[in-house]
Amino acid sequence: MAEGKKLAGAGLRGQVAGKTALSTVGKSGSGLTYRGYDVKDLAEHCQFEEVAYLILKGELPTQAQLDEYTAKLKTLRGLPQALKEVLERIPKDAHPMDVMRTGCSMLGNLEQEDTSVLGVFPNQEDCVDRMLACFPSIICYWYRFSHDGVRVEENTDDDSIGAHFLHMLRDEAPSELHERVMNVSLILYAEHEFNASTFTARVCASTLSDIHSCVTGAIGSLRGPLHGGANEAAMDMIEKFKDADDAEQGMMGMLERKEKIMGFGHAIYSESDPRNAIIKSWSEKLAADVGDTVLYPVSVRCEEVMWREKKLFCNADFFHASAYHFMGIPTKLFTPIFVMSRLTGWAGHVFEQRADNRIIRPSAEYTGPELRKVTPIAQR
Ligand SMILES: CC(=O)SCCNC(=O)CCNC(=O)[C@H](O)C(C)(C)COP(=O)(O)OP(=O)(O)OC[C@H]1O[C@@H](n2cnc3c(N)ncnc32)[C@H](O)[C@@H]1OP(=O)(O)O
Numbered sequence: 001m002a003e004g005k006k007l008a009g010a011g012l013r014g015q016v017a018g019k020t021a022l023s024t025v026g027k028s029g030s031g032l033t034y035r036g037y038d039v040k041d042l043a044e045h046c047q048f049e050e051v052a053y054l055i056l057k058g059e060l061p062t063q064a065q066l067d068e069y070t071a072k073l074k075t076l077r078g079l080p081q082a083l084k085e086v087l088e089r090i091p092k093d094a095h096p097m098d099v100m101r102t103g104c105s106m107l108g109n110l111e112q113e114d115t116s117v118l119g120v121f122p123n124q125e126d127c128v129d130r131m132l133a134c135f136p137s138i139i140c141y142w143y144r145f146s147h148d149g150v151r152v153e154e155n156t157d158d159d160s161i162g163a164h165f166l167h168m169l170r171d172e173a174p175s176e177l178h179e180r181v182m183n184v185s186l187i188l189y190a191e192h193e194f195n196a197s198t199f200t201a202r203v204c205a206s207t208l209s210d211i212h213s214c215v216t217g218a219i220g221s222l223r224g225p226l227h228g229g230a231n232e233a234a235m236d237m238i239e240k241f242k243d244a245d246d247a248e249q250g251m252m253g254m255l256e257r258k259e260k261i262m263g264f265g266h267a268i269y270s271e272s273d274p275r276n277a278i279i280k281s282w283s284e285k286l287a288a289d290v291g292d293t294v295l296y297p298v299s300v301r302c303e304e305v306m307w308r309e310k311k312l313f314c315n316a317d318f319f320h321a322s323a324y325h326f327m328g329i330p331t332k333l334f335t336p337i338f339v340m341s342r343l344t345g346w347a348g349h350v351f352e353q354r355a356d357n358r359i360i361r362p363s364a365e366y367t368g369p370e371l372r373k374v375t376p377i378a379q380r
């Protein structure tokens with residue numbers, strides 16, 4: 001747990017709500033590890049599929065295991081016709097996170113998890129592999145159909161999930177740089193201990209519900225601007241600034257008005273979010289790649305102002321906004337990418353919860369009226 005940050009008060013802050021072997025967040029104030037590996041190390045040396053394997057199965061794969069795993073995932077990208085029909089009926093102006101929520105839920109109707117024996121989940125890993133492979137197809141199928149009138153081909157030949165996503169979105173295989181950044185981004189977002197969406201998944205799992213219900217609920221929690229939705233909100237803010245000085249002025253105004261600034265601050269980290277430096281450096285490379293002279297300097301100035309004025313640092317979401325934008329990803333698809341990645345963390349936690357389960361049911365401090373008698377309705 002963090003040193004230096006007061007972890008107490010509302011929001012269950014500082015309460016230990018269960019055990020996990022999946023990750024540590026802010027153990028030394030700012031670190032992040034997945035099953036004992038530093039996220040920086042993983043982002044530098046691994047593909048996202050390796051990290052997914054690590055989270056879901058406990059250890060990093062050998063080359064042969066990775067090849068088998070990626071080959072399996074590639075066969076699971078296609079969507080059932082009934083799911084495509086549902087996606088085609090969702091309007092263009094729907095919130096893409098609502099599309100993900102519906103897509104996941106519909107998949108759970110068509111390909112139900114086997115929950116026939118109480119507390120035994122024989123195909124949970126297969127269900128997760130299926131979701132991992134086809135979530136990019138769900139969001140791209142809906143997006144391309146509703147926005148471009150195109151029924152996108154979900155079975156691309158790209159090896160990685162990130163490239164597969166970009167390929168469906170843009171009708172062409174991505175550059176090496178873009179594939180690499182997607183890979184890093186998916187690794188950075190994969191797992192984060194008892195954050196709000198993961199805790200949602202664990203609460204649902206603790207009732208012995210099915211995995212699609214756990215993930216559908218988690219998607220709903222991730223949608224909010226205080227959680228995953230912050231990357232889109234950060235983009236909406238930075239794209240309004242015309243240069244770094246304008247950003248400084250705008251930020252100062254927002255701070256004076258005591259507005260919440262999305263992409264800054266964290267519930268657990270006290271001095272920095274270790275994912276920020278990594279995605280920031282890729283955002284800088286992408287800015288150079290596209291010849292940007294506005295958005296990246298604007299983002300850097302926002303970071304400087306927030307630290308100088310409030311000692312608030314960028315969380316994982318802030319520089320993801322410019323990075324995704326430089327890759328031509330529409331802002332409304334930012335949070336669904338987070339889903340494609342965090343699914344691994346949610347699933348890892350559901351497996352853990354199921355393996356050592358007690359229904360999660362905390363207590364509340366009652367603040368309502370004392371015991372009173374019902375007045376018959378005619379006398380009220
Ligand atoms: C991947 C992720 O999900 S990372 C989080 C993404 N979310 C965001 O970026 C949304 C913006 N940030 C926030 O709302 C918050 O920092 C949260 C939700 C992330 C954490 O909330 P908390 O744990 O309650 O924050 P914390 O206890 O550090 O807040 C301390 C003070 O700083 C303020 N503060 C925290 N973050 C911000 C911010 N982004 N902008 C302005 N003020 C802020 C709080 O309002 C609080 O002030 P107060 O004591 O006067 O009420």
Ligand SMILES: O=C([O-])CC(=O)C(=O)O
Nearest residue numbers: 192194195196267268316
């Ligand atoms: O841990 C949190 O509260 C939020 C977060 O950064 C994440 O889920 O990645």
